Amino acid sequence: MNNQRVVTGSIGASYMRPRIVAFIPAHNEEKSIRDCLAGLGDQLLPNNVELDVFVIADNCTDRTKEKAELAGDEFDLNVKVLVTEGNKQRKVGALNTAWKKIYGDTLDLYNTTLTKYQQLYKESIKAILGMDADSRLAPKALINLWEDLMTSRNIGGVMAKYTMRMPKKKSSLSKDDVHYEEKLASGEYGGPIARWWTHQQKQDMASWLLDLQYHGGSTYVLGGQATLFRPEALQNIVEENKLDGPWQNDSDVEDMLLTWQLQKSNWKTLISPGARCFVDSMRSYHTYREQRNKWKSGTVDLLTNGNLDVRTKHKGKLWRSQIKTLCDLLIRLLFILLLSAALATDQFYWSWLWIIPIALASVLNIMLAVKTPMHRPIDVILAGLLISPEIYLWVNLITFSQVWLERLAANKKDGWANQYNAENGKTRSKLGQGILTGFAFTGMIVVLCIYFRDYLTSPSVQQAIYPYLMNGWILLTYLTIYQSLYMFYQIWTLRKPIQA
Structure with a gap:
């Protein structure tokens, strides 16, 4: 992240090339982080725009940090790994850690100001990509998100269309394979029930995406799996709500809460018609139920909790x-x-x-x-x-x-x-x-x-x-x-x- 450029002219202005930064919170994601970064390595970037990747190794007890650094070198990505310890806000705390690294910490007791280099770097950021560590962008997804975001200044965020990855047939694995147990544990393979559950989630997601696109593409949730944000919109949320970071821990659906706050501040939140992101599914009844309990409970809480002071045009x-x-x-x-x-x-x-x-x-x-x-x-x-x-x-x-x-x-x-x-x-x-x-x-x-x-x-x-x-x-x-x-x-x- 040392791409500073200096222009000597009448005003002697300094600048950096415009860039997209990716925030990837990763709690014990040593098995999936390489695939996530491989997807970013496949991306076509807009002309003269650079990509920096912040992997937040959040309270990890595995080799997530090491795997992320190795993958960054392998795919020629500019990766910076931030390590958190004692973070009690999980994904929210991890995302805000990356935010504060760039935009400063409003709770800093010493009121530390950004250096000239840090200020130039902050001003060079034109978009922030929020991703999960077990997601993978399809080729050209990032440039599609970029083009959609840059269509109008009042667009606060654009989400990729999600598709659950179908597990490969478990029966295709040879039991003589010395890596048999390891491959099964990776989640890449699954039996008929896991594949059935995955398709039901894919079809459920497809139904939701089709409905939103039919009604203009506006969405009430910018999913955390892959969304490109406008930095000014996130900064607006921080200042307007007096927060120390855009993401809040007041809800189990922090991405939906952020989306509603963006809409309350008159930012558009849209689905990209062309960007695709592949995400992992819940492979069993139990894990699916716990995930949906969290999602639906968070949604009901936002609908019924007047203390959060958020609204969306999608409330009806x-x-x-x-x-x-x-x-x-x-x-x-x-x-x-x-x-x-x-x-x-x-x-x-x-x-x-x-x-x-x-x-x-x-x-x-x-x-x-x-x-x-x-x-x-x-x-x-x-x-x-x-x-x-x-x-x-x-x-x-x-x-x-x-x-x-x-x-x-x-x-x-x-x-x-x-x-x-x-x-x-x-x-x-x-x-x-x-x-x-x-x-x-x-x-x-x-x-x-x-x-x-x-x-x-x-x-x-x-x-x-x-x-x-x-x-x-x-x-x-x-x-x-x-x-x-x-x-x-x-x-x-x-x-x-x-x-x-």
Whole structure:
């Protein structure tokens, strides 16, 4: 980072070539940091613009620092590794460490001013790239982000389009390979379940990206995996909110909080139509649930916490999403309850109208599967049969219920710690226990219904239950019509040639 230039002329001005700086927080990322930096080494830079990379080795107990320095030399990158010790703010603290290294520390007791060189370096920075250490930019992604950011001065940040990396088939690994265990531990390979989970997350992400792009490309969250920021916008957030760095630890979704603050200050936050970033997925039910608990809990907290004093023009959209999820949950619970009561009392009647929402859901999920990058034929088939979407939806409905119950109970948990512990195998899933409990409860109900069948199907019981069944089916019909209209709207929007 010694590219100072001096121009001698009438004013004798000094300057540095314009540059992009990348902030990459890395906590024990020795296995992934090389791949991340390899992606940066592949990038085409704008004319006369340089790239500097700050890797923040945050509270590391592995060889992240050494691996980052070796990768910097290997890929001819200008890498500076910053080491933190005792940082209690995790990713937020790591990112702000890099920020303070360049822009100074407002909490410095000695009020240290920047040297002339530091001031020149700060002024040379035209964009800041925030990246996760387990992400990799596709070739030309950085220049696409740059061109999008430089389209207008009021654009505060541009996010790449994310795609989850599909694990290679575990079966393709020879068990005679001396590095078999090491390769499995790297996460590069996975079995059918890990690959299935990955595709569901890819399709979920594709659906979100398609929706945002259809509505103009403005986003309510500039994801931390790969976003290019305008330095003036971040500085604006620091000064306006009296912070010591742009990122705050007040939320489990620090990237969403920052995005809302940018929008509150009239900065645009956009998705790049051309920049692609590949990110790791959660490979198991347990790790996925902990990650989504953190994301959804943070989102609900931002929506309901008036003390944060942030707002976004997408707030209505987020509330509508919460209402839609609640509607999905109510439809399924109400259907199970009504179907059980109708079968138990011998009052179930089939209607062919019920095929309509099922057909719409099948068409919608096929379209989403086809528009998901690098999809497989089996993914499209399972989507059309509604097997994968329904399982995935139930997992998200469980998360939705848990988040709102915890919010109503004011039971605040450390989402970062829970996700980290799950990813490192320090906690275990209760999925097996839940499935066994569900089967046991269902079996008990079935046995009781068979045992008391004569009583449940008697005219007196049927007459008593009938009004409740009718009112329940009517309510379910209205909810289903609403969902069907929404699915038809989604199908209509997906006809456009927009790529996820």
